[in-house]
Amino acid sequence: MKRTELNVITGEIAEVKLSAEEIAAIEEAAAGATWINLQSQANTALLASDTTILRCYENAVAVPEEWANYRRALREIISTSIGDPAQTLPIRPAYPAGT
Template sequence: MNIPYLIYDVSAGNVIGFGSASQYEELGQGKIECSDEEAQNWSSYKVVNGVVTALSDAELAASQATENLNSLQNSARLALDQSDITVMRCYEAGQAVPDVWKQYRAALRAIVSATSSDDLPTLPTKPAYPSA
């Protein structure tokens, strides 16, 4: 029988995942035995004084906001990386980068550098590929 464990940051008590005892060894983090439900919903728990504790509504909301921000920033980084190809092709063709592409990239950079999920815009729409 495989006993589930929550894997957590010992100093902060933040649960970072779940797994088996052997996975814990590889991660080098704290571990605590938990129920199947706690393992399946690990992001809804923390460890306080060695006890698995459910996050409060406020903590859940903050956790979700952070997760949303991280997801949006990852999407913006990917879009920014992909837009580098367009900028490079403009450069190779001796063509100025269109203003709409400059604005698009500036909007992506603003998302990547955001420190809070408050008032974050949605991912901007990729402009049409420059002609010529």
């Protein structure tokens, strides 16, 4: 990776190779941004799943274990400050029968 530098006195433009520390800092920042994006998506999915849980209660249907696990996994993503940027959201289960 390289960065472009401009010498404001001479007007000379040069490409400079990034140090290992600079590359690590860029990668860390990108991973953090990716994790924050995943947390936002998890929060949106958790809020959307509230409707399913309410429909279960309204119809006297027990909340299926797969829905409880799904919501637990979403909360774990939301509450973890730093995680694997390659992680994906859990797959939303099928809607419970009778809701």
